[in-house]
Amino acid sequence: MSRYRAVFRCFSGCEGEWELTRAIYRCPKCDGLLAVEHDLEALRDRSAAAWMKLFDERYMRTSWPYGSGVWGKREWVAPAVRDDAIVSTSEGGTNLFWAERLGREIGMKVLWVKQCGNAHSGSFKDLGMTVLVSVVRQGMALGTIKSRVIACASTGDTSASLAAYGATAGLPVAVLLPRGLVSTAQLVQPLAHGATVFALETDFDGCMAIVKELAKRDLVYLANSMNPLRIEGQKTVAVEIAQQFDWEVPDWVILPSGNLGNAAALHAGFRMMKELGVIARFPRLCVAQAANADPMYRAFVAGKDVVEPTHAQKTQASAIQIGNPVSAPRAMAALKAMNGVVEEATEDELADACARADRTGLYTCPHTGVALACLFKLRERGVVGPDDRVVVVSTANGLKFTEFKLGYHERTLPGIDARRAGSPVVLPPDVEQVASAIAAMGAVGG
Ligand SMILES: [Zn+2]
Numbered sequence: 001m002s003r004y005r006a007v008f009r010c011f012s013g014c015e016g017e018w019e020l021t022r023a024i025y026r027c028p029k030c031d032g033l034l035a036v037e038h039d040l041e042a043l044r045d046r047s048a049a050a051w052m053k054l055f056d057e058r059y060m061r062t063s064w065p066y067g068s069g070v071w072g073k074r075e076w077v078a079p080a081v082r083d084d085a086i087v088s089t090s091e092g093g094t095n096l097f098w099a100e101r102l103g104r105e106i107g108m109k110v111l112w113v114k115q116c117g118n119a120h121s122g123s124f125k126d127l128g129m130t131v132l133v134s135v136v137r138q139g140m141a142l143g144t145i146k147s148r149v150i151a152c153a154s155t156g157d158t159s160a161s162l163a164a165y166g167a168t169a170g171l172p173v174a175v176l177l178p179r180g181l182v183s184t185a186q187l188v189q190p191l192a193h194g195a196t197v198f199a200l201e202t203d204f205d206g207c208m209a210i211v212k213e214l215a216k217r218d219l220v221y222l223a224n225s226m227n228p229l230r231i232e233g234q235k236t237v238a239v240e241i242a243q244q245f246d247w248e249v250p251d252w253v254i255l256p257s258g259n260l261g262n263a264a265a266l267h268a269g270f271r272m273m274k275e276l277g278v279i280a281r282f283p284r285l286c287v288a289q290a291a292n293a294d295p296m297y298r299a300f301v302a303g304k305d306v307v308e309p310t311h312a313q314k315t316q317a318s319a320i321q322i323g324n325p326v327s328a329p330r331a332m333a334a335l336k337a338m339n340g341v342v343e344e345a346t347e348d349e350l351a352d353a354c355a356r357a358d359r360t361g362l363y364t365c366p367h368t369g370v371a372l373a374c375l376f377k378l379r380e381r382g383v384v385g386p387d388d389r390v391v392v393v394s395t396a397n398g399l400k401f402t403e404f405k406l407g408y409h410e411r412t413l414p415g416i417d418a419r420r421a422g423s424p425v426v427l428p429p430d431v432e433q434v435a436s437a438i439a440a441m442g443a444v445g446g
Helices: 048-058 071-076 100-105 125-142 157-169 184-192 204-216 228-234 236-244 261-275 295-301 328-337 347-358 366-380 398-409 431-439
Strands: 006-010 034-038 096-098 110-115 149-153 173-178 196-200 220-222 252-256 284-290 341-345 389-394
Touching: 034 228, 048 071, 048 236, 071 236, 100 110, 100 347, 125 149, 125 157, 125 228, 149 157, 149 204, 157 173, 157 184, 173 184, 173 204, 184 196, 184 398, 196 204, 204 220, 228 236, 228 261, 236 261, 252 261, 252 366, 261 284, 261 328, 284 295, 284 328, 284 366, 295 328, 295 341, 341 347, 341 366, 347 366, 347 398, 366 389, 366 398
Parallel strands: 110 389, 149 173, 149 220, 173 196, 252 284, 252 389, 284 341
Antiparallel strands: 006 034, 096 110
16 A cells, blocks of 8 residues: 555535545535645655656656656556556657747747657547546446446547547447547547447537536446546646656746646646645746637636636637636636636637648647647747747647648638648659759758
8 A cells, every 4th residue: 555645625625535436526515626635745755856766767667557657656646546457558758849940930949849649549638548547447446436337528539548548458438529520530549449439419518518417327437537537647747847857847838728627737747846846936837729719718818717618619629629618717726826828829820830830840730739829929929938948738649630631731621721731743753854843942941
């Protein structure tokens, strides 16, 4: 038994605590969100230097399960999960792409892109899903979790990740998707993993309402990010970013966000490092939203503390097409603590940012395009300075969004002026014609 302890508590501070292996998703007293709280006093038995050394010794090594960027920090995540319950695909350890050329284009010296999409299922969701599915497996073994099926509503990446972890563990998975609103890759992934896929004639928020009711009836265990276990895993991205900079904190983290769980997770990770003395300050946070699904942006601009639900319009950034973000109260707390801002990007801006970044070697998903477009705006307004050290979190792999990429380069995306579209040069198989076309090419870069 670990000497460290973590429990569920009410996010708003109601009394009571519950074991992580209980199927509980909301505070029974106020119906608000739950949070995972760690016994920080127990964690102070190691100095900050000792934690950093331990995490560095484990990082990206083969000693199972510590090579995982999540389980390498297990004492900070879910300390009571036993080795035999852990379902891991070696999460985390994703690279920081030094966006040197893109940074130079916008007058910045230090721009990095944290490639969280270079993950097992192609998105950052794996970080949280490994924790959730491992805790569920332990809860099932203990008999505290009765439902046999793990389920989620999804805009794509969550279902792909849950299906992968369910299949790894041999646990049945059901996913509820808005029909016609997810990319082909995102639909294929859960099907390939043998999950039961429900395509419902509604949007994400409609799917979410149904899966919450199923969980209430104990028919399924709820895997959406309302479940704070996901946030515990995702918060390791903050620890990993600091670790990759030799435990220095960047000046800004720019994060595309729809359901806002990742904003809460980022804050949770930085907060834990600060409380345990690993870092001395927070980076500033920018929550980047698509203008077609921007409830937090609206609240921020109006100076409100509460995010009012909106009806999300269609956006190419389909994973953040969310009008009623579950983690809004958590994200508001993160924004305040991290001296944050919220920015938004139109469809044309996000697509252009993707194309621009791709020309400098990235291969961006549309959500990362939202984050980059927001960075460009912050840079233009001088909110982000030329010497600021900035990390843009890329949440999914661009390869999942081939329809978006193809649509851009074929100039068929509505409302998007594909200024940087490319198309193949069609020529007969004649060396002279190809040679003269080559000779006419301009130099790349500069
Ligand atoms: Zn409460």
